[in-house]
Amino acid sequence: MNxxxxxAHSAHDLAFVLPDLRLGGAQRVACQLLDxxxxxxxxxxxITLSATDSDFFTAHPFSRVALGMQQPSNxxxxxxxxxxxxxxxxxxxxxxxxxxxxxxxIAGTNILTLLATRGLxxxxxxxxxxxxxxxxxxxxxxxxxRRCYRWADVVTANSVGAMDALHAHVPAARLVLIPNSxxxxxxxxxxxxxxxxxxxxxxxxxKSFDIxxxxxxxxxxxxxxWRLTIVGDGEESASLRDLATxxxxxxxxxxxxxxxxxxxxxxxxxxxxxxxxHEGMPNALLEAMAAGMPVVVTDALSEATDLVSQPGSGxxxxxxxxxxxxxxxxxxxxxxxxxxxxxxxxxxAIGDRSVSSVLxxxxxxxxxxxxxx
Numbered sequence: 001m002n003x004x005x006x007x008a009h010s011a012h013d014l015a016f017v018l019p020d021l022r023l024g025g026a027q028r029v030a031c032q033l034l035d036x037x038x039x040x041x042x043x044x045x046x047i048t049l050s051a052t053d054s055d056f057f058t059a060h061p062f063s064r065v066a067l068g069m070q071q072p073s074n075x076x077x078x079x080x081x082x083x084x085x086x087x088x089x090x091x092x093x094x095x096x097x098x099x100x101x102x103x104x105x106i107a108g109t110n111i112l113t114l115l116a117t118r119g120l121x122x123x124x125x126x127x128x129x130x131x132x133x134x135x136x137x138x139x140x141x142x143x144x145x146r147r148c149y150r151w152a153d154v155v156t157a158n159s160v161g162a163m164d165a166l167h168a169h170v171p172a173a174r175l176v177l178i179p180n181s182x183x184x185x186x187x188x189x190x191x192x193x194x195x196x197x198x199x200x201x202x203x204x205x206x207k208s209f210d211i212x213x214x215x216x217x218x219x220x221x222x223x224x225x226w227r228l229t230i231v232g233d234g235e236e237s238a239s240l241r242d243l244a245t246x247x248x249x250x251x252x253x254x255x256x257x258x259x260x261x262x263x264x265x266x267x268x269x270x271x272x273x274x275x276x277x278h279e280g281m282p283n284a285l286l287e288a289m290a291a292g293m294p295v296v297v298t299d300a301l302s303e304a305t306d307l308v309s310q311p312g313s314g315x316x317x318x319x320x321x322x323x324x325x326x327x328x329x330x331x332x333x334x335x336x337x338x339x340x341x342x343x344x345x346x347x348x349a350i351g352d353r354s355v356s357s358v359l360x361x362x363x364x365x366x367x368x369x370x371x372x373x
Contacts, residue, residue, distance in 0.1 A: 028283055126152045128156070210243060
């Protein structure tokens with residue numbers, strides 16, 4: 001691909017391809033970028049595989065194309081036909097966007113974008129938003145990822161673990177680490193925080209809320225007065241509520257459903273818990289740490305040592321181990337001074353992940369000439 005970084009008289013500066021604008025970490029990051037580019041006069045054509053009726057976030061691109069092509073496939077043959085149709089329609093949309101560069105988020109969409117732009121005079125950047133070593137996307141898609149990612153001008157990742165996994169099939173010169181941005185938050189007096197364990201994320205197998213509920217049930221005797229708040233929604237909502245009832249903690253769990261801006265929960269809760277089976281670099285964790293929350297995370301997080309263990313901002317436990325998770329939760333719940341120290345360390349460990357700093361990295365890999373503010 002390796003096309004021209006700029007082309008005179010283009011209708012757009014960038015074609016940005018996403019699967020959808022549903023509630024999710026990648027979509028949140030994408031909308032932050034879209035809004036910042038819009039403020040700076042960059043013309044972005046947002047192309048989504050989904051229709052607009054699935055939108056949760058509101059973005060402000062220069063223009064929007066919603067392909068409405070995310071219907072499920074009920075057989076291998078149908079999946080092949082649908083994939084070919086998506087690639088064909090996506091290629092047409094990217095060509096009509098008339099931009100010298102294209103950016104895509106999330107593995108499946110990255111593969112479709114690389115297939116759709118094959119042979120076009122574009123600079124193509126794709127961004128891996130999870131850890132390929134742990135995330136399972138299916139054998140065929142895994143093979144396609146290994147083959148197609150080599151065609152990209154740049155492949156970005158938001159975690160060291162993802163970078164390590166991608167090294168197996170992407171040249172090092174084309175790999176770039178770009179962390180998620182996080183807005184600095186005013187510190188909350190630890191004494192004002194409530195005895196609440198907080199978890200934020202999609203109610204899906206990946207996030208391992210079933211393990212969290214089992215762990216929380218084990219804390220009841222040792223952590224009297226502590227509750228659990230789960231912010232999010234998803235396909236496992238009903239089964240998780242049933243599990244909470246079965247475990248005898250249904251009356252101690254608050255389910256908020258979808259929340260666009262969970263800042264209030266980060267300010268008020270006492271301990272943040274990330275129980276995931278696999279992760280890239282979760283926005284929820286960064287937002288919690290920026291708010292000064294002590295954290296308990298699983299070792300599914302590739303940067304757990306650098307972000308949590310080493311700076312002393314929380315505890316790291318084994319993935320899929322409710323006993324170990326409960327032990328760490330109880331340790332922090334029992335010691336307010338420890339929580340205060342860890343919360344301060346968490347805010348400091350975030351470093352410079354401001355929107356402007358991260359945006360500059362994106363501009364660099366895309367070859368965007370963005371006017372200063």
